[in-house]
Amino acid sequence: EVQLVESGGGLVQPGRSLRLSCAASGFTFDDYAIHWVRQAPGKGLEWVSGISWNSGNIGYADSVKGRFIISRDNAKNSLYLQMNSLRAEDTALYYCARDTRPGIADSRMDYWGQGVLVTVSS
């Protein structure tokens, strides 16, 4: 069974940093690209970042470019999101989602975690 489990969320002050993790199981992790997608309370989905199977291709939303860093460790079946200089508008439920292909040049995400909540507030 494919599983994606996010962790590392919580309450953090504006300007501080937080690192999210996504532990994958039930599939060959390095066969797939993975994305981070967030959803602010009561709002729609917002794509945050994506990384190809071998970390060769990486993309970021303009809203997080220069502040967030996505990475993966295929040996540990894990995905990460280092979030720096956090702002109130980064408050959201953060999902990791598996792409259906090794690359990230598409938009089909077939498995999603349950999400981890990040709250940025003083």
Added chain:
Amino acid sequence: QSALTQPRSVSGSPGQSVTISCTGTSSDIGGHNYVSWYQQHPGKAPKVMIYDVNKRSSGVPDRFSGSKSGNTASLTISGLQAEDEADYHCCSYAGSYTVVFGGGTKLTVL
């Protein structure tokens, strides 16, 4: 990267058909055949229903169909059922390894 434009809400009676539009630009919807649609019930993770503009994911009823014309994609749900009531999000590849979502549409089955 601007969000794709969707209507905030649509509604229909059981058995009827509804269409949800999703408007983008030539950089996203118009420039690539990588449009997908996600269904999200309250408190649940999204589920991909349609991908690559008009392909149904495994297990998705054929009542769900997708299409694209120019910079606008559409999701049509025919034979509406109560369990179709949910939020629907369109999504498109936008080039340079980026992806963009729409603002989401709340479907109400009357």
